[in-house]
Amino acid sequence: MSKNLPSTARSLPIALIRAREGIMAPIREMLSETGITEQQWRVLRVLSEFGVMDTKTLADRSSLLFPSLTRIAATLRDKGLVSQTRDEKDRRRQFVEITPAGQLIIDERAARAAEIVTGFKATLGHDNYETLLDLLEMLDPGART
Amino acid sequence: MSKNLPSTARSLPIALIRAREGIMAPIREMLSETGITEQQWRVLRVLSEFGVMDTKTLADRSSLLFPSLTRIAATLRDKGLVSQTRDEKDRRRQFVEITPAGQLIIDERAARAAEIVTGFKATLGHDNYETLLDLLEMLDPGART
DNA sequence: TTGCAACAATTAACATGTTAAGGAAGTGAC
DNA sequence: GTCACTTCCTTAACATGTTAATTGTTGCAA
Secondary structure, three states, X not given: OOOOOOOHHHOHXXXXXXXXXXHHHHHHHHHHOXXXXXXXXXXXXXXXXXXXXXXXXXXXXHOOOHHHHHHHHHHHHHOXXXXXXXXXXXXXXXXXXXXXXXXXXXXXXXXXXXHHHHHHHHHHOHHHHHHHHHHHHHHOOOOOO | OOOOOOOHHHOHXXXXXXXXXXXXXXXXXXXXXXOOOHHHHHHHHHHHHHOOEEHHHHHHHHOOOHHHHHHXXXXXXXXXXEEEEEOOOOOOOXXXXXXXXXXXXXXXXXXXXXXXXXXXXXXXXXXXXXHHHHHHHHHOOOOOO
8 A cells, every 4th residue: 555655745855855954044144154165064074073084984974975075175175174185005095184274164163053053952852852863864874784 | 061063973964964865865766767856756746736836835845946946847847747827917926737747757656656655664663754754844944833 | 017897086967056136027105 | 107115036156966977096817
């Protein structure tokens, strides 16, 4: 049975889009003054958290596809927020590192970003927030062990 | 306190992206043979469920921004999957309707799409699935009454 | 060593997301 | 009626998502 599609009002893909839209709106607003995009912010955050890493790891941790990352890395490099270096042992590979200028962007906005997150935790309630993260992780093909 | 950003591993925006990626992968695979995209599928589904409607309502129900919808509607019209008509009383407004060819695309794949949804329900468990939808709806700015 | 498969990264091509600006049609104050 | 204002939709410009093709390297095997 269940040959019928669920109503679009209870569609999981659509619900994910709308939730994401709700989450990102205040974050995009915060970022608008910096001139960097949401994805660029994400890359900087990953680099800030884990330090220098190769492109493949960076793409994985940032949840970005390679072609996107190529463009984003080029943009961030032009802005002086990251630096790229070739692996001398394997010249196919490349390493990316956040620069002091890039780290500054993170540092100056970490408090405000944390406030936004706190706001959503308050909206949902702490337990619901953790539950939500757990459920979302169950849908992540990369996280299913 | 909590001036520190959460680890990107427990970041809600990133978790939403990854979950969406996990959900959409099999759906995109299903759609690949049709030549229509995920968003075009979404528009057709909304039109199939609710019937003819004006562009504003369609954008709202499809969770698409107006500029995107303009392009998508033009694409679908060129493919003969929807038809557009001007409102004669208010010539700014426009109505969109699914064509038989468009409806056929939905009908031919409704069963397979429903199977995919059923699969995710099984992965999460029915109660978790409903909980997830409820929590996501709490983050949707358009749904907070 | 040469040839080829595998790999990392880029580029290309097209669709969408996002913001801003533009154009056309309706509305209301005067 | 006219002018400002609003509304609906489109266009523009740029960044990203997505898939496929391409380039440059490496490793391995005939």
